[in-house]
Amino acid sequence: MAVASIQVSETPLVLYALRRADDALILGHRLSEWCGHAPMLEEDMALANMGLDLLGQARELYSYAAKVEGKGNDEDKFAYLRDIRQYRNLLLLEQPNGDFAHTMVRQLFYAGFADLYWRAMMKSGDATLAAIAAKSEKESAYHLRHSSEWMVRLGDGTEESHARAQAAIDDLWAYTGEMFAIDDSERDLIDGSVAVDPASLHPQWLKTVSDIVGEATLALPKSDWMQQGGRSGRHSEHLGHLLSELQSMQRTFPRATW
Amino acid sequence: MVTALHNDAELRQRAWNAAAEVVDPEIPVLTIADLGVLRDVTVTDGRVEVAITPTYSGCPAMNMIRVEIELALEREGFRNPEVRTVLSPAWTTDWMSDDGRRKLREYGIAPPLASSSRRALFGVEQVACPQCGSGNTEVLSEFGSTSCKALWRCKSCREPFDYFKCH
Numbered sequence: 499m500a501v502a503s504i505q506v507s508e509t510p511l512v513l514y515a516l517r518r519a520d521d522a523l524i525l526g527h528r529l530s531e532w533c534g535h536a537p538m539l540e541e542d543m544a545l546a547n548m549g550l551d552l553l554g555q556a557r558e559l560y561s562y563a564a565k566v567e568g569k570g571n572d573e574d575k576f577a578y579l580r581d582i583r584q585y586r587n588l589l590l591l592e593q594p595n596g597d598f599a600h601t602m603v604r605q606l607f608y609a610g611f612a613d614l615y616w617r618a619m620m621k622s623g624d625a626t627l628a629a630i631a632a633k634s635e636k637e638s639a640y641h642l643r644h645s646s647e648w649m650v651r652l653g654d655g656t657e658e659s660h661a662r663a664q665a666a667i668d669d670l671w672a673y674t675g676e677m678f679a680i681d682d683s684e685r686d687l688i689d690g691s692v693a694v695d696p697a698s699l700h701p702q703w704l705k706t707v708s709d710i711v712g713e714a715t716l717a718l719p720k721s722d723w724m725q726q727g728g729r730s731g732r733h734s735e736h737l738g739h740l741l742s743e744l745q746s747m748q749r750t751f752p753r754a755t756w
Numbered sequence: 757m758v759t760a761l762h763n764d765a766e767l768r769q770r771a772w773n774a775a776a777e778v779v780d781p782e783i784p785v786l787t788i789a790d791l792g793v794l795r796d797v798t799v800t801d802g803r804v805e806v807a808i809t810p811t812y813s814g815c816p817a818m819n820m821i822r823v824e825i826e827l828a829l830e831r832e833g834f835r836n837p838e839v840r841t842v843l844s845p846a847w848t849t850d851w852m853s854d855d856g857r858r859k860l861r862e863y864g865i866a867p868p869l870a871s872s873s874r875r876a877l878f879g880v881e882q883v884a885c886p887q888c889g890s891g892n893t894e895v896l897s898e899f900g901s902t903s904c905k906a907l908w909r910c911k912s913c914r915e916p917f918d919y920f921k922c923h
């Protein structure tokens with residue numbers, strides 16, 4: 499029978515770590531869905547590799563959240579035994595893979611942010627977060643380079659690839675604002691030099707993304723209306739389907755190990 | 757047998773030597789000492805603690821390396837050794853020994869370049885082919901058979917090869 503979800507004591511630091519861990523786990527899972535389905539073997543390996551990087555980041559962040567919370571939860575319980583409303587990831591990252599252009603645009607938007615964010619977090623007053631940031635920063639730089647090269651190939655490629663890349667940018671643009679938003683819980687951590695204010699990274703992110711999109715002969719939308727909700731547990735319909743697959747084993751056979 | 761006849765410095769050296777022999781399961785010509793994954797060995801009251809650091813966050817070899825270290829130490833007579841993972845300072849390819857770089861090349865994997873251009877968005881790196889030594893090579897994929905490698909091809913001898921990414 500199905501097993502009950504865990505309770506989480508979401509202090510600001512626990513919540514902070516869970517949000518970043520959820521980002522990494524959910525995007526990592528999305529990338530893993532490409533395994534065996536990518537347009538060519540090299541891409542299959544690249545997407546699985548990046549998924550693995552993200553899974554590693556998620557494990558470190560979940561383990562840290564568990565340690566800070568001190569209630570007997572662990573990385574597996576956080577991943578497998580929380581319901582959709584307890585997940586705190588960005589809406590952007592749970593969006594379906596779509597075609598290859600959608601996956602690459604999602605990668606560009608997020609890696610462009612993660613690269614800046616983790617580099618800034620290396621100076622965090624929290625030693626564990628700074629150490630996790632130092633590893634994640636190097637990996638994010640590779641992910642950004644990978645998606646940048648694909649954006650140019652797709653945008654400046656054929657009529658078909660150009661149209662698909664532009665459609666993907668237009669579809670996903672409204673989810674980018676959430677990366678730079680914070681709430682009161684996070685404001686306290688920023689004031690305490692534990693976290694960095696993502697809003698301070700927005701100009702650089704916009705420049706990086708605009709340059710790449712421009713090089714790719716594509717354009718960013720003019721609209722500045724942004725969708726939010728993931729950070730507080732209000733998700734799109736897609737996350738539930740993702741979790742039902744990710745969690746099916748532990749929900750069906752509680753505490754199964756191998 | 758570990759006895760009180762040995763002092764901690766000797767024990768530490770023995771423990772280090774045992775741990776340093778463990779090889780990376782995915783690149784078996786390299787030991788964890790060659791890689792710079794083995795960070796520290798301490799001995800307190802005869803009990804060994806080993807610190808290792810992952811190359812990449814999601815490196816699946818870490819679990820196996822941990823088990824191999826425990827087995828190597830048990831074989832040397834150390835009971836209940838502890839292996840812990842440290843993240844800081846973050847591992848970099850600069851920690852790879854010269855011996856390790858040579859072994860990689862002989863194994864057919866191009867060793868990491870000393871200075872990285874990974875920051876360049878459309879970075880161009882010049883990697884020598886480990887088979888024929890030619891610099892006339894091209895990248896096929898930034899992501900290769902493991903997290904730490906990229907896939908390259910030599911345009912002179914036409915052989916594909918792995919490049920240990922600069923990190």
